[in-house]
Amino acid sequence: MFQMPIVDLLKEGEKLSATGKRVSVLWQAPESLVFVARGREYRSEFHINPSDEMMYMIKGEMNLHYRTADGKEEIAVLKEGAVIYTPAGIPHSPRFPPDAYLLVQERARQKGEIDRFQWFCQKCDHPLHEESFTVADYNADPVSKAYRNFFESEEFRTCKACGTVMPAPEST
Template sequence: MTELKAVSLAEVSEGIRKSVKPVSILWQAPDTIAFVARGRRHRSEFHSDPSDEVMYMIKGEMNLHYLTPEGAEKVALVREGEIIYCPAGVRHSPRFSPDSFLLVLERSPRFSPDSFLLVLERKRRSEERDRFFWYCEKCHAQLYEAVRHVADYREDPVSRVYEEFYSEESRRTCGRCGHVTPRPSG
């Protein structure tokens, strides 16, 4: 039998604060994944998850940008100690400060580097794909889409698609209005 162990979210958050990695995997089992994510200074993409996602704001605040079925962008404010449910397929962009921490729970989000978030999800099935979208800051036309099978969160899939998007100016240039999305500073 597997030994059951409790996890201190405060200790995990402090460990991430001292690390260069923005995510700490709490567990990655056959059907579930749980990780704590630290906010990033810049986050611009929208993520479409093939499973439901539950996010708990450990420290700080998060503006969870999301797109309605009609394409309108809305924002849900998630404060420290609050939890939010995001259904599968909803394009969302968690934005919170780097000093915030978020716990995300998924059936396998924009915020600052001082924020921490717990995420719980269902682990991805072999046929499932995550989708990452970038939109023009000026006219809101879709700029780029990356589709990936996320088998292991320890590989930091969000950072990999960010590197891909920002590595080529053609991916950041709007075909409708010509605006070039700048690379994040720092």
């Protein structure tokens, strides 16, 4: 028999803080993926998700950086208790502190779908690097993997247009 999960979202976020983990997957089903995320103090990439996303700010405040169709960066502010819808394919970067928690609901990935992560030069906005992953299990934390690949390479972090090097954070 299927058990319908009941989750205390604030307690789930507090568990993430206590363990140092970034993501707690609440459930993954063929049509639904739901997880609680803790903020990353160094987040700078734009995620391109093949599915729509709904984000609910459990605790704290988030600046959701996103890129318009013409590539311009905009920011939507999501206050505690608010929700936002992000359509598939929109490059977005949820930026919030590690003591804040976010609930994310999206469709589980279909066979062959790819998640992309893009970085841009902080000085001239030229594209720096892109990481791509096939995400079969969100417990594998693809965001952390993308960050490790990017920040461990000075070549990836160096702008080909202006020469600026994006600094690596102390820990990813």
